[in-house]
Amino acid sequence: xxxxxxxxxxxxxxxxxxxxxxxxxxxxxxxxxxxxxxxxxxxxxxxxxxxxxxxxxxxxxxxxxxxxxxxxxxxxxxxxxxxxxxxxxxxxxxxxxxxxxxxxxxxxxxxxxxxxxxxxxxxxxxxxxxxxxxxxxxxxxxxxxxxxxxxxxxxxxxxxxxxxxxxxxxxxxxxxxxxxxxxxxxxxxxxxxxxxxxxxxxxxxxxxxxxxxxxxxxxxxxxxxxxxxxxxxxxxxxxxxxxxxxxxxxxxxxxxxxxxxxxxxxxxxxxxxxxxxxxxxxxxxxxxxxxxxxxxxxxxxxxxxxxxxxxxxxxxxxxxxxxxxxxxxxxxxxxxxxxxxxxxxxxxxxxxxx
Numbered sequence: 035x036x037x038x039x040x041x042x043x044x045x046x047x048x049x050x051x052x053x054x055x056x057x058x059x060x061x062x063x064x065x066x067x068x069x070x071x072x073x074x075x076x077x078x079x080x081x082x083x084x085x086x087x088x089x090x091x092x093x094x095x096x097x098x099x100x101x102x103x104x105x106x107x108x109x110x111x112x113x114x115x116x117x118x119x120x121x122x123x124x125x126x127x128x129x130x131x132x133x134x135x136x137x138x139x140x141x142x143x144x145x146x147x148x149x150x151x152x153x154x155x156x157x158x159x160x161x162x163x164x165x166x167x168x169x170x171x172x173x174x175x176x177x178x179x180x181x182x183x184x185x186x187x188x189x190x191x192x193x194x195x196x197x198x199x200x201x202x203x204x205x206x207x208x209x210x211x212x213x214x215x216x217x218x219x220x221x222x223x224x225x226x227x228x229x230x231x232x233x234x235x236x237x238x239x240x241x242x243x244x245x246x247x248x249x250x251x252x253x254x255x256x257x258x259x260x261x262x263x264x265x266x267x268x269x270x271x272x273x274x275x276x277x278x279x280x281x282x283x284x285x286x287x288x289x290x291x292x293x294x295x296x297x298x299x300x301x302x303x304x305x306x307x308x309x310x311x312x313x314x315x316x317x318x319x320x321x322x323x324x325x326x327x328x329x330x331x332x333x334x335x336x337x338x339x340x341x342x343x344x345x346x347x348x349x350x351x352x353x354x355x356x357x358x359x360x361x362x363x364x365x366x367x368x369x370x371x372x373x374x375x376x377x378x379x380x381x382x383x384x385x386x387x388x
Contacts, residue, residue, distance in 0.1 A: 045352050046293065055144075076105065101127050102142035106377030111138065129372070134350045134387040137144035137376040151216035154182075155226045156248040160207030160238035164301075166187045167209040168282045169307055173232045174213070181306065183214035185255055188285060188301035193265060198261040201318070203238050212255055255302075262300050265321075266315030270331045270354070274338035275347030278308040283340050288334050309347040310338075335359060351387045361388070 052306055113127040114120075130137050147204045161167040167186060173220075174181070187210040189196075195201055203210070215225040228243070233239065242248040262269065276284040292299040292314060300313040312334050314325040331354070333347050333373045351357040358366055369388050374380075 049345060065131075067344040080310060085273075091326075096361055101140060101144070103130060103138040103140045105175050106379060106382045112142075114144070116144075116267050132350065134352070135383045136373055136387045137382065139382070141323045146241045151182075151218075151222075153219045153222040153244070154214060154216035154248065155222050155241065155243045156183075156212065156214040157226070157229065157233070157242075158240045158251045158254065159211045159213070159233050159236040160203045161209045161211070161236060162206060164209040164285060166235070167211050167280060168305065170233055170235055171211055173235075174229060177228065179215075179225070179228055179232065181213045182216050183212070184304065184306035186210070186281075186302060187211040187212075187255070187258065188289070188299070190298050190300050191258055191302050194261045194300070195257060196262055197264055201254070202240060210254070214252060238335065249333040258300070258302055262313055262315055265298060265300070266317055268316050268318040270314050270316070270324070270327055271349075272310070272312035272314075272331060272334055273303070273346050273349045274308065274310050274334065274343055276338055276341040276343035278306070280341045280343070281305060281308050284338065284343070285312075285335050287341075291333045291337060295326040295333070297327060297330050299340050304347075307347070308343070332356070353386055357388050 050381060055109075102110065103113070104110050111126075113130070130140075159167070159170070161170065164186070171186070174184075189208045192201075192203075192208055192210060193295075214230060215222060215229060217225060222243075226243075230239075235357060240251060242251045285299075287302060288310065289299045297314050297316070300315070301310060303309045303311040314327050314330055316323045318324050335355065336359070339369070345351065345355050345357065345360050366388060373388070376382075
């Protein structure tokens with residue numbers, strides 16, 4: 035791994051994890067948009083390349099970065115360049131990024147680095163219901179405030195967090211929003227004050243400024259996945275996306291679908307861009323439970339499309355999603371034709387993605 039602040043670029047070899055990159059950049063003034071979940075966030079999963087995280091900031095491995103990869107046909111491709119502007123030829127780099135290993139194997143990657151914010155602040159806010167929480171979030175955006183992260187957690191999430199550890203909010207709080215703002219030392223207090231003024235309808239709130247205080251707030255969000263196993267030893271996870279204005283209706287619809295199959299929806303995610311983590315827990319050793327859970331998951335996919343959304347906003351199609359539900363036959367065949375071009379023998383993740 036090589037880092038050049040002069041070129042605002044980092045060179046990464048295969049096998050490098052996000053955590054390693056972050057530690058390497060810890061002592062310099064530049065960074066990359068990596069993890070801290072949320073709409074308008076800087077999110078990127080380890081071991082998987084994507085063009086965008088959950089919003090306005092991104093890893094740039096397209097025109098402004100470089101990507102070295104080997105396709106299933108054995109050919110080594112060098113895509114992209116160091117120029118900040120480059121529109122020559124087709125943008126093949128962005129086609130490879132997010133292709134779920136179906137077109138080639140990345141052997142080297144140049145990432146564009148971004149200046150780190152000087153300061154940041156977070157606020158965890160409690161409401162009597164998810165309806166009240168998302169109504170309050172709408173006021174924030176209507177006021178022209180664009181946090182770098184906005185997370186939501188539904189009533190089931192708060193129940194499992196209370197069952198698995200101590201929580202600071204009162205029993206009247208049934209849903210949470212988690213905001214983060216960042217910027218210069220001078221502007222963050224001003225943005226935080228503007229944000230607080232729009233959250234005056236909350237039942238409870240807790241603020242944190244700087245990494246140590248903020249980490250205490252984000253710890254509750256990070257606990258969600260591990261705490262969810264109190265509802266069952268196995269999980270099918272969803273990461274559907276819907277238009278932001280449909281977020282509340284979609285979550286309530288998802289909850290009703292889960293209940294109709296005898297399940298409970300663990301609903302949380304990146305409210306700023308309509309990304310819903312719709313998780314269902316079950317016992318795989320119980321055939322009936324497994325069948326009902328799978329049926330519920332596919333029904334959730336159908337509902338997301340009815341809202342004009344997507345089957346996946348981050349994780350991709352994988353082996354579980356029927357991407358043909360979302361893509362037309364012509365688009366699907368075009369994608370498969372591209373796949374055959376780069377992997378004529380079908381050896382790269384066969385049966386995955388599309």
